[in-house]
Amino acid sequence: MGGVIVYGSPISTCTARVLLCLEEVGAEYQLVPINMPIGEHKSPPHLARNPFGQIPALEDGDLVLFESRAISKYVLRKYKESGTDLLKEGNLAESAMVEVWLEAESQQYNPAISPIVYQSLVVPKMRGGAPDQAIIDSSLEKFKKVLEVYEARLSKSKYLAGDFFSLADLSHFPYTRYLMVTPYASVFESYPHVKAWWEDITSRPAFKKVSAGMLGS
Numbered sequence: 001m002g003g004v005i006v007y008g009s010p011i012s013t014c015t016a017r018v019l020l021c022l023e024e025v026g027a028e029y030q031l032v033p034i035n036m037p038i039g040e041h042k043s044p045p046h047l048a049r050n051p052f053g054q055i056p057a058l059e060d061g062d063l064v065l066f067e068s069r070a071i072s073k074y075v076l077r078k079y080k081e082s083g084t085d086l087l088k089e090g091n092l093a094e095s096a097m098v099e100v101w102l103e104a105e106s107q108q109y110n111p112a113i114s115p116i117v118y119q120s121l122v123v124p125k126m127r128g129g130a131p132d133q134a135i136i137d138s139s140l141e142k143f144k145k146v147l148e149v150y151e152a153r154l155s156k157s158k159y160l161a162g163d164f165f166s167l168a169d170l171s172h173f174p175y176t177r178y179l180m181v182t183p184y185a186s187v188f189e190s191y192p193h194v195k196a197w198w199e200d201i202t203s204r205p206a207f208k209k210v211s212a213g214m215l216g217s
Contacts, residue, residue, distance in 0.1 A: 003028030008056030
């Protein structure tokens with residue numbers, strides 16, 4: 001099979017981010033599963049691809065990349081001739097807004113939502129443990145404050161960076177997708193513009209395809 005090679009797992013949030021980008025641009029790719037439960041991500045062959053022993057990694061000929069957000073930008077630049085422009089790099093103001101909301105996802109949204117998902121989904125289903133409700137409650141309060149900012153933003157524009165779908169929106173998908181299979185999915189009900197935005201972006205064919213390979217499908 002031609003195209004780029006992605007080393008990862010379809011249930012991984014970071015792998016899902018990269019797969020979404022590849023699907024959005026219609027790129028040909030091969031997903032090579034990395035078996036994390038047996039420690040394959042810490043094996044010498046994979047450490048040669050990602051020295052931090054994490055997933056995903058991407059190979060494109062002699063080029064090897066790690067870190068999902070960097071890989072995502074590479075994919076979108078490589079296949080920009082596909083007609084799908086999710087970085088808006090031809091417009092300085094629009095590309096700046098994409099970057100702003102990518103940073104918001106990385107620095108504000110993700111740190112608040114990820115402990116909720118980890119405690120609600122990963123701990124009981126993959127670690128065999130009991131969720132720490134104190135961590136969930138604390139993270140929920142932080143997440144609600146973040147959602148207030150998002151609600152204000154999305155009351156003024158259809159998508160986060162403006163009235164166009166971009167990587168800024170896409171990058172929020174993996175953890176939000178998992179939040180929706182936890183008991184805390186209803187948190188979006190208090191933020192109607194955020195809820196409408198989520199329903200919009202998850203109706204895209206690429207999102208449906210990648211979501212089907214994730215946990216709780």
